Amino acid sequence: MPDIGYLNGHFSPLEEISISPDDRGFLFGDGVYEVIRAYHGVPAFWSEHFNRLIRSAKEIKIHFSIEPLQFLGLLLSGLRQSGYQEGKIYIQVTRGVAPREHAFPSNGAPTVFLAFRQMVALAVEVCQQGVSVITLPDTRWHRCDIKSLNLLPNVLAKQQAREAKAFEGIFLRDGQVTEGATSNIFAVKNGVLITPERNHLVLAGVTQQQVVILAQEKGWEVQFRPIRLSELLQSDEVFLVGTTIEVLPVIQVNGQPIQDGKPGPISIALQQSFSSYLAGLTLS
Numbered sequence: 392m393p394d395i396g397y398l399n400g401h402f403s404p405l406e407e408i409s410i411s412p413d414d415r416g417f418l419f420g421d422g423v424y425e426v427i428r429a430y431h432g433v434p435a436f437w438s439e440h441f442n443r444l445i446r447s448a449k450e451i452k453i454h455f456s457i458e459p460l461q462f463l464g465l466l467l468s469g470l471r472q473s474g475y476q477e478g479k480i481y482i483q484v485t486r487g488v489a490p491r492e493h494a495f496p497s498n499g500a501p502t503v504f505l506a507f508r509q510m511v512a513l514a515v516e517v518c519q520q521g522v523s524v525i526t527l528p529d530t531r532w533h534r535c536d537i538k539s540l541n542l543l544p545n546v547l548a549k550q551q552a553r554e555a556k557a558f559e560g561i562f563l564r565d566g567q568v569t570e571g572a573t574s575n576i577f578a579v580k581n582g583v584l585i586t587p588e589r590n591h592l593v594l595a596g597v598t599q600q601q602v603v604i605l606a607q608e609k610g611w612e613v614q615f616r617p618i619r620l621s622e623l624l625q626s627d628e629v630f631l632v633g634t635t636i637e638v639l640p641v642i643q644v645n646g647q648p649i650q651d652g653k654p655g656p657i658s659i660a661l662q663q664s665f666s667s668y669l670a671g672l673t674l675s
C-alpha cells in the first residue's frame with residue numbers, strides 16, 4: 392500500500408511530493424500542524440483536531456480557511472487512496488512560499504500538506520507494562536497552546552529521554568509539571584485525577600479531553616491544577632495521554648518507581664475505556 396500525500400489541492404504518492412526550499416515552514420518553522428489517527432478507517436476526533444488546527448493558524452495569523460466537511464473529505468479521500476484502515480494522518484499548514492524575509496510576505500497562499508501513513512501502534516507489552524519518564528526544564532515559548540512547527544525543545548527532550556532509556560521527557564516550569572514532549576500527563580491521588588490546566592503553557596490535548604470525559608463518566612473527580620514534581624513522585628498513579636500513545640501508564644519518574652512500579656487500576660481502567668471508545672468509533 393502506498394503512503395499518500397496531499398499538497399495544495401492534489402493527492403499523489405507521498406514520495407512524489409516536493410516542497411519549495413523557500414517554504415516558510417522549512418525556513419522558519421512558520422506554520423502549524425496536527426496529527427490524527429484513523430481507526431478502522433475513521434479519523435478519530437477529526438472535528439476537535441480541525442478546530443485546534445484552525446485556531447492555531449489564526450493565532451499566528453495564517454489565513455487558512457476550509458470548511459469542516461471539506462477537511463473531513465480530504466482525510467477520507469487520502470485514507471481511501473492509501474488503503475490504510477489504521478492510519479496516521481499528519482497535517483501541516485505553513486505561511487507559504489516566499490523569498491526569505493522574517494516579516495510576512497505581502498501576498499501568497501498557505502502551503503497545505505497532508506501525509507497518510509500506516510499507524511504503527513506501541514507494542515502491547517509496552518502499553519501493559521508502562522513506561523519510564525524523565526523530567527527536564529521546560530524551555531519552550533509561552534504559547535504552547537499553539538501547535539506550532541517549532542518543536543526544537545520537544546525534539547531535544549525526546550532525544551534526552553531516549554538517551555536515558557526513558558519513553559518520554561516531562562517538562563517542568565518553575566518546579567511544576569506542564570506536559571510531555573508529545574503528550575499530556577495525569578497524576579492520580581486518593582482516587583482523584585489531576586492534570587495541569589490547559590493554557591498558554593500546556594496544549595489542550597484532544598486525548599486529554601476525552602480521558603477527562605471517560606473518567607467523569609466513571610464518577611471520578613478530575614482537577615485541572617498544577618502538579619509539583621514532589622507531588623508527582625508521591626502520586627498513586629501517573630499516566631500519559633496523546634493521539635499516538637492513547638493512555639499509557641508511567642511506572643517510573645527519574646528512575647524512582649511510582650508506588651510499587653506497576654500500572655495502577657485507574658490508569659488501566661481508563662486505558663481500557665479509551666480503547667473501547669475507539670473500537671466503537673463511527674463517522675457520524
Ligand SMILES: Cc1ncc(COP(=O)(O)O)c(C=O)c1O
Nearest residue numbers: 573574575594596597598633634
Ligand atoms: C506537547 C504536546 N502535548 C500534548 C499532546 C497530546 O495531544 P493530543 O492528545 O491532542 O494528541 C501532544 C501531541 O502531539 C503534544 O505534542
